[in-house]
Amino acid sequence: MQELTIRQKQIIDISINIISERGIRNLTMKNLSSELGISEPAIYRHFESKQKILIAVLDSFKHQNKLINENIQNNGETSFQNLISVIEMIIKKLNNNPAMSAVIFSEETFQNQSELSGMVMNIMNSTIGFFTNIIGRGQKDGSIRSDIGKDELSVIVLGSVRHIVTVWRLSGFKVDLNKSGEKLIKSLEVMIAA
Amino acid sequence: MQELTIRQKQIIDISINIISERGIRNLTMKNLSSELGISEPAIYRHFESKQKILIAVLDSFKHQNKLINENIQNNGETSFQNLISVIEMIIKKLNNNPAMSAVIFSEETFQNQSELSGMVMNIMNSTIGFFTNIIGRGQKDGSIRSDIGKDELSVIVLGSVRHIVTVWRLSGFKVDLNKSGEKLIKSLEVMIAA
DNA sequence: CATTAGTTAGTTAATATACACTAACTTTTT
């Protein structure tokens, strides 16, 4: 990650805003320029293409993900509690950043741009890998049930989290994600504990 | 559902094909016409707009859904077995019809076209309502665990199914959906049984 | 210190391409 200029950061921020509020389809150079208050071509002084802007957006998400993953591992909980904290944190993060769900959970968007869809896959994979690791540890230390494989448990956990996030997104972010998140976490706790 | 002409059915079929193989973004009048072997304007002899074509596609999915739902309810299994059958059937159906996942799981696509996004929501809601019903019955007849609400169980079941379908779709339909479906079903069986 | 050269960030106008859709005419079917 190179250092970004103020203007570049601003472009990324506004892009994320547009994606959150109006969807990735409306992230056009025209809309971007009008919200920035500069002309379309001026944007090209800061990013060489629209694709590079999207890459920068994904990079920022990736970076956020990384920070969370690092944060989590170092705070002396059991792996079971650890897992719950991670889920809570992910929901919190998405709640504060709707664009992230809009970008990462709408895969269709990037179907032809292999670099972009590769990045999305990458973020998804690192997330599920992260889940699988925690669950594996929990199975070893006896805090998470072992009669179901860690991969399947990861699918179930991540899948249901993704699902409530999607419903939230489809509702135009009107549904209370924190509330449905809490309910889900309670249920998952019961189902996953050893 | 009005009666459709042969040509209209063909247009719907080819649309579904294009969506499956190249994504909904590539469902353009140009691509459609070239695969149909007729000119673009000729298509307008059969559908008054592209939107009407998409509506017809969604209608066909809705119809398929309905057929499955009806089929399922009448075959003297316990509700638990019933649920498993439904999941199996959904995975089978999607496996044979990738376009359905491409359309139904890419809600973003229709965000501005309220009629279309309404139809997608409708299909999703009827699916989850269907799950919730079966699970509710299972909790009454004692074949499904009752310590977790039926709504939460539905979210977990549907969410994890959606998740493996998404991974399958992101892989370009290369991952073996039947296989990951089987694994998931086995795990869900263990977790959901009373 | 003043001039020269270069950089940065912006402008307006234009370009190429893709899209859904239409008008007017022709062929095919009944």
Add this chain to the structure above:
DNA sequence: AAAAAGTTAGTGTATATTAACTAACTAATG
């Protein structure tokens, strides 16, 4: 002969991007 289903040639709109130019600031040089 009339209706249905097709054609070619075009429209208007949107999109990302480029071209040509400018104002304001910064660094280098005589």
